[in-house]
Amino acid sequence: MQRRVRYRECDPMGVVYHAHYVDWFEEARTEALRDLGLPYAALEQDGVFMPVVDLAVRYHHPALYDDLVEIVTTVSDELPTTRVRFDYRVFRDGIEKPCCSAHVTLCFMDAETRRPIRAPKRVLETLEEVLGD
Amino acid sequence: MQRRVRYRECDPMGVVYHAHYVDWFEEARTEALRDLGLPYAALEQDGVFMPVVDLAVRYHHPALYDDLVEIVTTVSDELPTTRVRFDYRVFRDGIEKPCCSAHVTLCFMDAETRRPIRAPKRVLETLEEVLGD
Amino acid sequence: MQRRVRYRECDPMGVVYHAHYVDWFEEARTEALRDLGLPYAALEQDGVFMPVVDLAVRYHHPALYDDLVEIVTTVSDELPTTRVRFDYRVFRDGIEKPCCSAHVTLCFMDAETRRPIRAPKRVLETLEEVLGD
Amino acid sequence: MQRRVRYRECDPMGVVYHAHYVDWFEEARTEALRDLGLPYAALEQDGVFMPVVDLAVRYHHPALYDDLVEIVTTVSDELPTTRVRFDYRVFRDGIEKPCCSAHVTLCFMDAETRRPIRAPKRVLETLEEVLGD
DSSP: OEEEOOGGGBOTTSBBOTTHHHHHHHHHHHHHHHHTTOOHHHHHHTTEEOOEEEEEEEEOSOOBTTOEEEEEEEEOSSOOSSEEEEEEEEEETTOSSOSEEEEEEEEEEETTTOOEEOOOHHHHHHHHHHHTO | OEEEOOGGGBOTTSBBOTTHHHHHHHHHHHHHHHHTTOOHHHHHHTTEEOOEEEEEEEEOSOOBTTOEEEEEEEEOSSOOSSEEEEEEEEEETTOSSOSEEEEEEEEEEETTTOOEEOOOHHHHHHHHHHHTO | OEEEOOGGGBOTTSBBOTTHHHHHHHHHHHHHHHHTTOOHHHHHHTTEEOOEEEEEEEEOSOOBTTOEEEEEEEEOSSOOSSEEEEEEEEEETTOSSOSEEEEEEEEEEETTTOOEEOOOHHHHHHHHHHHTO | OEEEOOGGGBOTTSBBOTTHHHHHHHHHHHHHHHHTTOOHHHHHHTTEEOOEEEEEEEEOSOOBTTOEEEEEEEEOSSOOSSEEEEEEEEEETTOSSOSEEEEEEEEEEETTTOOEEOOOHHHHHHHHHHHTO
């Protein structure tokens, strides 16, 4: 996913404030799921929440105001049981080394009971197809 | 309400990014309502939402990183029927002229039907007491 | 400009939190200026800041999670002297009435002295061309 | 540091959106440094930036709207050479188990050259005193 760095995301050092990358990861995985035919909004309508259970980010070099950044998202290649992990690398236009790398783990939760559940069948079937190749 | 300006709130000009003042207004009116004995969380538990219907902000001079700012909140002195208006002035420590002045209007809404409603009795009674003096 | 509503932008009412629209206006005017050949990043490199001096927003009906919203930006049709005003209307996909309308006024400022200045020549010339028709 | 959970920080699940905890960590370490006599604003005035180089967060259970949360900050007990690590635990009022635990590592950087530097003498001396006991 490509994305433009906004003024409101930059701090007095003139670079992207570190917390905003986490927002980008939401955007990137939402679009990655949509591309797989699994829009998150539809999962919620089916009564499934996917809260974040952990994340880790490493900042290698700064992204700057108005940069066009590319966020590359990868789903971990194990089929999820109760959790699913996404890996991210953020690239500034024209620079080979990522400026940021990260992962975010989400679990599946019943929206009603707020208890963890196993990955819904439609998620498993979609990922099986993608990862099965 | 006093509040410290945070690094994440400051932009490459080294001053508070304009949109964040709107966040401060939520904080200030929440604490003003709590001080009146009307915690917003309790209103929501009673099935009342208070969405914002309009706002206007004028920025007079910038607030800076790590400033201790004072947000002065005033409830408009008419009893609300379907809407209530809050006026704000933001002061930087030691400077008489406000750096920002604003107002935010909220309405009352039934959380279930999502339709506008009249001000709940407990809101009216509290404000009558405050404004009646 | 089209934009997807993100989860982090939605509040417990399930709708976009009011302050985030102001972020969208920055995005929309940045892209509008870029389309006119006036990227804001280039103005800053020329030593010009454009701080926001006032804004006003009216919320007509809520935008929801994952909505594809269209933000329509109009530059006021007077040539700016020291200030320039942008008008915005936000549309939810498939709904004719805007869910939000607003304006934001910015001034021109010398980045070095932090004093207001007149609109730079390149801004005037570009807007003259656009508005002159 | 104590802090009230704000409406704008809560998402459609009715809980704090995961990215906002990272904002709280900035607040908590800023106040922890101030308490040690090392206000970050003063470090910047001395030409020292402290960008974040990595962070990791684990979310154990959710914090809710209007919760009074306590963020406990610990500086790692090794004297920093080029980096300093802060550990955080976030507690909801009245619940013993933290709802969130995390660490954030920052480096020291020359504000002019934007190159990493060793921990400034005033930082070392202060931490030596604190950790030396």
